[in-house]
Amino acid sequence: MDPTPQQDITAVIINYGSLKDTSELAGKLVELVKKIIVVDNSNDISSGDRLHKTAEVITPLKNIGYGKAVNLAAAHTDTRWLLILNPDVRLKRSCIKHLLDASVQLHAPLCGPRFYWDDARTLQLPPALGHPLRLLSDKHVSNKNLSDDINLSALGITRHEAFWKEQAPFTEPVLSGACLLADNHWFQQNKMPIFDEDFFLYYEDTDLCARLMRKGVMPICVAQATAVHYWNQSAEPPESKTELMRVSEKIFLDKYYPDGAPSLPPSNQANEFTELGNLDAAPALLLSSNTRYVDIGAQNDFIVFARATVEQSSFTFNRAMWRRIRNGSYYFRAVDQDRNPLQFWHWTKSV
Numbered sequence: 001m002d003p004t005p006q007q008d009i010t011a012v013i014i015n016y017g018s019l020k021d022t023s024e025l026a027g028k029l030v031e032l033v034k035k036i037i038v039v040d041n042s043n044d045i046s047s048g049d050r051l052h053k054t055a056e057v058i059t060p061l062k063n064i065g066y067g068k069a070v071n072l073a074a075a076h077t078d079t080r081w082l083l084i085l086n087p088d089v090r091l092k093r094s095c096i097k098h099l100l101d102a103s104v105q106l107h108a109p110l111c112g113p114r115f116y117w118d119d120a121r122t123l124q125l126p127p128a129l130g131h132p133l134r135l136l137s138d139k140h141v142s143n144k145n146l147s148d149d150i151n152l153s154a155l156g157i158t159r160h161e162a163f164w165k166e167q168a169p170f171t172e173p174v175l176s177g178a179c180l181l182a183d184n185h186w187f188q189q190n191k192m193p194i195f196d197e198d199f200f201l202y203y204e205d206t207d208l209c210a211r212l213m214r215k216g217v218m219p220i221c222v223a224q225a226t227a228v229h230y231w232n233q234s235a236e237p238p239e240s241k242t243e244l245m246r247v248s249e250k251i252f253l254d255k256y257y258p259d260g261a262p263s264l265p266p267s268n269q270a271n272e273f274t275e276l277g278n279l280d281a282a283p284a285l286l287l288s289s290n291t292r293y294v295d296i297g298a299q300n301d302f303i304v305f306a307r308a309t310v311e312q313s314s315f316t317f318n319r320a321m322w323r324r325i326r327n328g329s330y331y332f333r334a335v336d337q338d339r340n341p342l343q344f345w346h347w348t349k350s351v
Contacts, residue, residue: 130174
């Protein structure tokens with residue numbers, strides 16, 4: 001974490017059924033920012049909770065959604081910057097400093113870090129997909145690593161590799177809303193809300209980046225700034241995350257593509273998976289001798305995946321990581337240094 005406080009930053013955490021993570025994160029931030037605001041969308045922070053000692057807690061009458069909660073917090077602070085955080089994010093050392101330096105030096109109203117999935121920082125999370133902004137950007141940017149007959153699986157690999165090779169702050173069409181440093185004064189001066197409140201949950205970060213780019217401003221990913229995003233730790237809302245995603249995607253596509261969204265290229269479907277079944281303990285996977293990377297995804301097309309570089313003949317999750325990931329279906333592949341897939345596995349975590 002950062003050794004010195006950043007006195008013109010308010011940290012904003014949106015709590016929804018994640019009190020343990022929210023409290024832990026607030027405790028790590030208390031000496032690093034001027035103020036912490038927690039918006040309690042699930043109304044599970046009692047008046048006597050010790051979180052009140054480190055943060056200002058705002059409790060709406062009902063769950064108002066992620067974007068509206070952030071905007072509400074923004075109206076309750078006069079600091080120039082807002083550090084917007086999911087409860088399941090943990091900032092690595094100097095992350096805030098690197099984000100702030102990039103915002104100041106590049107006059108960037110929106111900056112974000114790169115994420116790992118685990119505390120050991122072995123699994124690199126991919127750049128935000130942001131369909132269809134990501135795909136549209138690739139149609140206008142020459143990329144010698146992509147063939148003319150592009151598919152989403154190939155695009156995912158190319159994007160992942162390029163994203164993690166950067167050494168300095170770089171432009172990105174989409175940043176993940178899990179951790180964003182927003183220049184609140186810039187947004188106020190431009191009479192622009194940070195999030196469009198039409199998006200209850202999901203796509204609010206994609207829309208934010210799209211609105212910036214419409215103004216000729218690119219979001220900035222700060223290569224030196226890193227964080228851990230445990231991912232998907234919040235409680236399931238009554239509407240279901242899948243349904244909320246579907247609704248938000250339709251709002252986004254109707255807003256930016258009223259004449260119809262661009263078609264997606266195809267994706268390769270790997271179909272020779274070794275089935276490991278239901279597991280209550282992390283699998284130990286024996287790897288081919290020429291394995292360079294291991295990828296894990298929640299879908300079998302690996303359009304979005306986390307990647308680790310391996311030097312050993314086997315791979316397994318450490319105990320802390322295995323405890324953290326939610327129950328559900330996972331797909332795993334071994335890949336050589338030339339991007340050739342070598343082995344595939346599938347299992348369902350059931351603990």
